[in-house]
Amino acid sequence: MFYGNNHDFLQICTGKSDETENGKKRLFGRWRREMFREIRKKKNAITADAAESLLEKSRRGVLAVNGDDGYPYAIPVNYFYDRNEQKIYFHGARAGHKVDALRASDKVCFTVYGNETIREEAWAPYMQSTVVFGRCRLLETGEETLALLKRFAMKYYPDEKLADEEIAQAGRAAQVFEIEIEHLSGKEVQERLFFRRQSL
Numbered sequence: 001m002f003y004g005n006n007h008d009f010l011q012i013c014t015g016k017s018d019e020t021e022n023g024k025k026r027l028f029g030r031w032r033r034e035m036f037r038e039i040r041k042k043k044n045a046i047t048a049d050a051a052e053s054l055l056e057k058s059r060r061g062v063l064a065v066n067g068d069d070g071y072p073y074a075i076p077v078n079y080f081y082d083r084n085e086q087k088i089y090f091h092g093a094r095a096g097h098k099v100d101a102l103r104a105s106d107k108v109c110f111t112v113y114g115n116e117t118i119r120e121e122a123w124a125p126y127m128q129s130t131v132v133f134g135r136c137r138l139l140e141t142g143e144e145t146l147a148l149l150k151r152f153a154m155k156y157y158p159d160e161k162l163a164d165e166e167i168a169q170a171g172r173a174a175q176v177f178e179i180e181i182e183h184l185s186g187k188e189v190q191e192r193l194f195f196r197r198q199s200l
Contacts, residue, residue, distance in 0.1 A: 036133060036183040044187040051130040051186025055081045055088075058112040058130075059156070063090070065101035065108050065136075073101055079110075080155045088132065088179040089148055099138070102177075108136045110179060115188075124192035133183040139176045148176050 039045045055061075060076050067073030075098065079090040088110060092098060102108075113129035139145050146167065153163035167174070 036185075039185055039187055041187075044189055046128060046186040046188050048184065048186070050128070051184055052081075052083060054115055054128050054186060055112055055130045055132070055184075056083055058114050061088075061110050061112040063098070063108060063110050063136075065098060066105045067097065067101050073097055078152075078156060080152045082151075086181050088134070088181065089152055089176055090179075091149065091152060091174055091176050094138070094175050102136055102138070106135045106137060107133070108179060109133055120190075121192070124190055126188055126190050128186060128188045130184065130186040132179065132181050134179045134181045136177055136179045139178050141175070145176050149174055152176070 059078065061079055062074050063077050064072055064074040077090045077092070079088055081088050110132040111129065113127060115128040116125045117127075118125050139148070149167055149170075150163060153167060154160065157163040157166065
């Protein structure tokens with residue numbers, strides 16, 4: 001149980017202050033400490049800023065939803081992360097397994113990993129990962145959605161002309177999904193640790 005104020009609560013969860021430069025409060029999604037597990041090995045945890053940076057620059061992530069008959073359904077997707085709004089956006093079809101799952105439950109998990117570095121043995125690199133829990137919804141098609149699609153395209157296309165051509169060809173058939181982040185955490189592990197005996 002946490003008995004501090006909202007400012008302390010946010011810093012414990014994210015390492016961030018809830019005050020912006022203009023004095024307005026800036027909450028990281030709808031954080032609910034009691035709903036999400038903390039990283040078990042605290043020494044492996046990375047800062048919220050490092051976790052966000054990995055989320056921001058990674059090219060692909062794995063979206064996990066509650067699929068048919070209780071089976072998880074996880075798929076790799078292209079996406080972009082709006083750090084100011086602290087939301088994740090990706091595009092996809094209006095129908096299919098993913099959409100059916102989201103209609104049944106909007107709760108999702110989104111994972112990225114990377115930043116592999118060699119510090120000691122070349123055969124045992126360090127790797128970082130970011131895990132997000134949140135709520136996902138299909139955005140209504142409109143000018144704002146098209147603007148989001150343009151920002152999404154600019155992450156992957158080499159120039160604005162190609163991005164505009166692709167968006168024009170897709171037209172309003174392109175669907176944009178939004179993940180509102182409720183919890184975010186990140187960690188770094190060395191791959192050789194996976195082979196060591198884990199204590200219960």
